[in-house]
Amino acid sequence: MMVPVALLLLGALTAVLAPRLLARADWLDREPVVALWVWQCVVAAVLLCCALSMTLSAAAAWQAVRGHVFATAPPAVVDAYALGAAGPWAAATAMTLALGGLWSLAMLVREVVRARGRRRARRAELRVRAPLLPGEEQVSGRLVVLEGERPDAWWLPGAAPQLVITTAALRRLKERQLDALLAHEQGHAQARHDWLLHCSTALADGFPRIPVFAAFQAEMHRLVELAADDMASRRFGRLTTALALVELNEERGVFGPCPAAQAHVPQRVHRLLTPPDRLPALHRLRLTAVAALVPVLPVLVAFVPGLRALG
Known part of the structure; x- marks a missing residue:
């Protein structure tokens, strides 16, 4: 019964x-969509x-599970897995991995609930900062303008997604720059980047000692922004999106000698102003296909063992 060990x-x-x-690959920033897939x-x-x-x-530890997993399998296939030769470690391994799966699901549910709570709080704040006037009816628009002295904009996902932008940002952004900003946020919404961020955050928070999940979270936050930048730049130009x-x-101090939060913004601007050459289409297809084979290997x-027994 070596297959579970081999899989681990x-x-x-x-x-x-x-x-x-x-981390050693030099094409991730050139092809963020392919990198996200990989x-x-x-x-x-x-x-x-x-x-x-x-x-x-x-299946090795409990006969009831074995009956369900190998319900339609021929006896030769069941014998090929040598389930009866499993030691006492089989039950402990199954329980440990099952608890890990339940913990991952709990972390994902917690992350989704927290995200919805933050979204409700922002919508409540939006209703306070931009209340309806007497006799005014609610209009489902995709752009909401708030009075504000600081340039800011954010996307509110949901059943009726909206782009919220302050008047200071409107004074700064020209028409095509505003369109590029809207296209960037729409790129997030169309690709459902919020779910990628939820899943990566849940895994990183649930298993903080496993480096692959921490790297997954960090790369998701970076690559989704690059992918949305590319979507906006394809429609309105790289210079307009960078501006x-x-x-x-x-x-916000992100372009100073000691940038604080959002230190990735200067790198994004530099990437837009000095665009790297894209990979050839055949190369992108080859990377996509090879990545798709990785989950097939387990x-x-x-x-x-079952295929050998049948063969």
Whole structure:
């Protein structure tokens, strides 16, 4: 009964090697959408290794689970997994991995609940700062303007997503810069980047000692901004998008010698003004295909004994 152990070793190897290989890659900033896909495949492979190892360990430890997992399998396939030869570690492994899965789900639920709470608080603040006048009816628009002396803008997702922008930002941004800002935020909404951020934050908070999840969270926060920048720049130009970023963040100290929060903004502006060459289409397709094979590998490892028995 070595398949669960092999799956755990494969998951650990993927968790250790993949972030190091991606950190050395020089194409991530050039192709953020492909990089997002690769990172998702890596994390999916790690989680899949744990899930398959848990399932096979549980099947080895308890006859009831084995009956459900191998309900339609021929006797030769069941014998190929040597489930009866499993030691006492099978039940402990299955329980540990099951608790890890439940903990991951709990962290994801907590993150979603917190995000919804923050969204409700911002909408309540919006109603206070921009109340309806007597006799005015609520209009479902995608742009809300607030009085404010500081240039700021943010996207409120939900059933009726809205871009909130202050009057100071409107005075600073020209028409095409405002369109680029709107396109940037729409890029986040269309690609559902909020769910990527929720999942990465849940894993990083739930398992803070596992470096692959911390790297996953950091890269998601960086790459989603680059991907949205590219979407805006394709429609309104890189210079216009870069100027919109500068106008919004110039008074926040992010361009000084000692930038505080949002230190990634200068790198984003530099990337927009000096765009790197994109990878050839065939290269992008090859990276996408190879990344898609990463989660397939644990499935192949799990099914090898059964396939051998059938062959």
